[in-house]
Structures are given as C-alpha cells and as structure tokens.
Amino acid sequence: MNTNGKVIRCKAAIAWEANQPFCIEEVEVSPPRAHEVRIQVRATGVCPTDNPKKGALFPTVFGHECAGVVESTGPGVTNFKPGDKVIPFFAPQCKKCKFCLSPLTNLCGKLREFKNPNIDQTLMEDKTSRFTCKGKAIYHYMGVSSFSQYTVVSEANLAKIDDDANLERVCLIGCGFSSGYGAAINDAKVTPGSTCAVFGLGCVGLSAVMGCKTAGASRIIAIDINSEKFTKAKALGATDCLNPRDLDKPIQDVISELTNGGVDFSLDCVGSSQTMKAALESTIVGWGSCTVVGAKADEKGLSVFPVDLILGRTINGTFFGGWKSVDSVPNLVTDYKNKKFDLDILVTHTLPFDKINEAFDLLNQGKSIRTILTF
Known part of the structure; x- marks a missing residue:
C-alpha cells in the first residue's frame, strides 16, 4: 500500500509519565514536512538514556539508537529516497552553521538546548510533533524517537548507509558504539x-x-x-x-x-x-x-x-564521540562490514519490540550490555 503523504497508524511505546513502564499504543505518524524524512524503524537499541525519568517531557516516544529504511521524504529532501537504509542520530550536522563549518567541534546549531542535549529536539523544527495518540500530541525525543515502528526525523539527523548493512548491529552506531x-x-x-x-x-x-x-x-x-x-x-x-x-x-x-x-x-x-x-x-x-x-x-x-x-x-x-555525524556514520558502517571492530559482542539480547519493558528490566538489573528490539 502506498503510504506517501498519508498518516501512518502503527505501534509505539509511549512513556506517559516518569518512572512508569512503557505502554504499547497505536499512534498516528504524520507525513514528513520540508527537509524531513519518515523512516520505518527496523531495529533499535535500549540505552540507559532512554529510561523515562524525571526531567524529561511527557508523554514521549523515547529511543534514539536505531536503524531503518526510508518510507517517504518531505519537500526539499534530495539526499534520500524511499527504500534507502539509514541511521538516524541525536547529533545533527546541518553543514551550514558556524559549528558545522568549524573543524574544532562536531556540535551543530540545530541543537537548540546545549545545556541539556538529552531533552533537546523534543519537537520538530517548526515546534510541532509528528506523533499523536488518543487525540493527544506526543513529544519526540532527541530528534529520533525510535520506540515506534515509524518515526520522522530531520534530514540533518540522518545518514544513508550501505544497502547490505546489518541493521540489527549497525543501529549501535547511532549512539553507544560511536560515543x-x-x-x-x-x-x-x-x-x-x-x-x-x-x-x-x-x-x-x-x-x-x-x-x-x-x-x-x-x-x-x-x-x-x-x-x-x-x-x-x-x-x-x-x-x-x-x-x-x-x-x-x-x-x-x-x-x-x-x-x-x-x-x-x-x-x-x-x-x-x-x-x-x-x-x-x-x-x-x-x-x-x-x-x-x-x-x-x-x-x-x-x-x-x-x-x-x-x-x-x-x-x-x-x-557523540567527536564524530561529525552525517559525514562519519556511513564510514563507520563500512568499517564494521570490513571487520575493523566488533559490534556483535556488545549485543547480549535480541527481543521483539513489544518486550520493551523486559529489555529495560534486563538493563536496570545489569544483565545486558545492549538489547536490540526488532519490529
């Protein structure tokens, strides 16, 4: 079915409030707007940063370490097309601001809240959300929101990767490994x-x-x-x-x-x-x-x-490990394929997406390094 330009209804893990389990809900994911890309998430890592804790905004679709496939693109997007394998990341690279133009840093001016980047990018750049659930707008998280079957990200938070990349492993390049x-x-x-x-x-x-x-x-x-x-x-x-x-x-x-x-x-x-x-x-x-x-x-x-x-x-x-994200992530994926480093050893568990609360139990009990959730 052609979903281009249409609202997609899918499953997502919603954190309705702090320190409570995630709830698997049906959400509506709006089409991407200018310079945005809608992605079908295939695999997402469970990172300690994604624990729903006091200080975050609620309700939220957490998750920021993932890999997937482009479903559709918004106006002005030229570097991505439907079917591309991609890795989103919380560290944008617009390639235009004074930070991106400097060789001294990998920060980007699109990070609007430098004092607390973990709660930055909770809405899209136009100050609206692409998620709704039960008639209520849901916050994004760190510009990614990977605890959803589909998500929308800025093209500045996205890199195209090799077509033969193993998404259940290279998703770690979106955060933990690279950092x-x-x-x-x-x-x-x-x-x-x-x-x-x-x-x-x-x-x-x-x-x-x-x-x-x-x-x-x-x-x-x-x-x-x-x-x-x-x-x-x-x-x-x-x-x-x-x-x-x-x-x-x-x-x-x-x-x-x-x-x-x-x-x-x-x-x-x-x-x-x-x-x-x-x-x-x-x-x-x-x-x-x-x-x-x-x-x-x-x-x-x-x-x-x-x-x-x-x-x-x-x-x-x-x-983000000092990497200029858009430039570096594809090269790191290629290095993994060429066996320059081992991502497999970091993955201790692989679970279906609806077992997300079990994955966090494993993490909080110190029983996992990385659990990968698959859709």
Missing part, C-alpha cells in the same frame, strides 16, 4: 604505547575499550562494579579489570600504584560526580588527560581542585 569508540580516538586522542583507564563497562565503556585498543594503548584498565562484564572487556582489549567494591582503598589510588603514578588517559563512561573525580585523579600529573563520556542529568557536577590542573592534568568532554 565510546570515538571518545578514545577523536577526543582523548589516545596514543600508541599509552596507558588508559575506562570507567564503566556498558555499551559505551566497552566501545571505549575498543577505541583505546585500536589507538594502540599498551595497557587498558577496565573498571566496573559488575565483575560479570570483565570477560567481554578482556576480549575487547582490556589488560586489567578492577571492581572498586573489591578494593580496600579508592580506585584512583590503586590505579596510581599499578601504573607508577597514574594513567596517561582516563575515560569516564558513567558520568557521576564520584566516577568523574576518580577518573581525573587516576591520571598522572604533568600530562594526564581525563575525558568525560557519560553524563547523568541529575548529577550536581564535579568539583575540581585547582592544583590538579596547575600540575598538568586536563579534563575534557565528548559529544
């Missing part, structure tokens, strides 16, 4: 022969371990409070694994002793004030570099002692 892998390569700029510490071994942290390995690090210390993740970390290149709960002193002190003063690079993939402090203090004075990858919205932040910076330690952050 961690790129953090090590593009933002931390891990160097050959260096020592690294990676805090947090979820999808992002394990991808950061991959990035450190690819960059040539000689020692990679992986840290998590769940020791069951250590097998995967070692398979991906970690040389040491530490559980802070098994130690009788602060983790940063243990790392300092193991590395004769601290690591060259640390990457915090958790984003709590406690792990940020430990990650910074685990680096060596003189040149140690700490890169913050994770960000918890409810955290009050990090208090940095001036002496840490005066003595040569640095701290920086990363957004």
Whole structure:
C-alpha cells in the first residue's frame, strides 16, 4: 500500500509519565514536512538514556539508537529516497552553521538546548510533533524517537548507509558504539604505547575499550562494579579489570600504584560526580588527560581542585564521540562490514519490540550490555 503523504497508524511505546513502564499504543505518524524524512524503524537499541525519568517531557516516544529504511521524504529532501537504509542520530550536522563549518567541534546549531542535549529536539523544527495518540500530541525525543515502528526525523539527523548493512548491529552506531569508540580516538586522542583507564563497562565503556585498543594503548584498565562484564572487556582489549567494591582503598589510588603514578588517559563512561573525580585523579600529573563520556542529568557536577590542573592534568568532554555525524556514520558502517571492530559482542539480547519493558528490566538489573528490539 502506498503510504506517501498519508498518516501512518502503527505501534509505539509511549512513556506517559516518569518512572512508569512503557505502554504499547497505536499512534498516528504524520507525513514528513520540508527537509524531513519518515523512516520505518527496523531495529533499535535500549540505552540507559532512554529510561523515562524525571526531567524529561511527557508523554514521549523515547529511543534514539536505531536503524531503518526510508518510507517517504518531505519537500526539499534530495539526499534520500524511499527504500534507502539509514541511521538516524541525536547529533545533527546541518553543514551550514558556524559549528558545522568549524573543524574544532562536531556540535551543530540545530541543537537548540546545549545545556541539556538529552531533552533537546523534543519537537520538530517548526515546534510541532509528528506523533499523536488518543487525540493527544506526543513529544519526540532527541530528534529520533525510535520506540515506534515509524518515526520522522530531520534530514540533518540522518545518514544513508550501505544497502547490505546489518541493521540489527549497525543501529549501535547511532549512539553507544560511536560515543565510546570515538571518545578514545577523536577526543582523548589516545596514543600508541599509552596507558588508559575506562570507567564503566556498558555499551559505551566497552566501545571505549575498543577505541583505546585500536589507538594502540599498551595497557587498558577496565573498571566496573559488575565483575560479570570483565570477560567481554578482556576480549575487547582490556589488560586489567578492577571492581572498586573489591578494593580496600579508592580506585584512583590503586590505579596510581599499578601504573607508577597514574594513567596517561582516563575515560569516564558513567558520568557521576564520584566516577568523574576518580577518573581525573587516576591520571598522572604533568600530562594526564581525563575525558568525560557519560553524563547523568541529575548529577550536581564535579568539583575540581585547582592544583590538579596547575600540575598538568586536563579534563575534557565528548559529544557523540567527536564524530561529525552525517559525514562519519556511513564510514563507520563500512568499517564494521570490513571487520575493523566488533559490534556483535556488545549485543547480549535480541527481543521483539513489544518486550520493551523486559529489555529495560534486563538493563536496570545489569544483565545486558545492549538489547536490540526488532519490529
């Protein structure tokens, strides 16, 4: 049936309020408007960021890590056509603003809420929604809203990928993998022969371990409070694994002793004030570099002692792994196809879409790295 220009009725997981299970509902998805693309979502990852929590807007179609196929395009769209395989992402690249034109950043001016990008892009650029349910407009999420069989995104939040790409794996390039892998390569700029510490071994942290390995690090210390993740970390290149709960002193002190003063690079993939402090203090004075990858919205932040910076330690952050999204995502898909890195090891469960609440239970219980939901 030709759906071009028509409202599509389909299933979506609606978060009606904070801290409640998702409800599978029938939604209406409007046709794309100017410079928008409507996508049939084929696979979506379940990321901790997608937990319906206080601070988000409700009701919302969450989800931001997915891959699918173009169903139709709005006026002015020339780079996509129906049938194209695509990956949407929360990090737009309009290629026109001062940020996109600068080689110094991968931010884009279409991110209208720089202070909290996780609640940015909750409506389309014309301030309206393409979702309705039970007569009520539903918010978008991070410019993607992948917890729906169909979604509408800006063409600036979309990349065309190879026709033979495995959508149930490359969907991870829409967030988790790219964020961690790129953090090590593009933002931390891990160097050959260096020592690294990676805090947090979820999808992002394990991808950061991959990035450190690819960059040539000689020692990679992986840290998590769940020791069951250590097998995967070692398979991906970690040389040491530490559980802070098994130690009788602060983790940063243990790392300092193991590395004769601290690591060259640390990457915090958790984003709590406690792990940020430990990650910074685990680096060596003189040149140690700490890169913050994770960000918890409810955290009050990090208090940095001036002496840490005066003595040569640095701290920086990363957004979507430093990748200019539209340009880089297709290349990352090709690299996966060429076996430059392993996405398969990050996927611990695959479930049908209507099992979304079960997928979040697995995540919240620490039993999954990434669960892929299929439609």
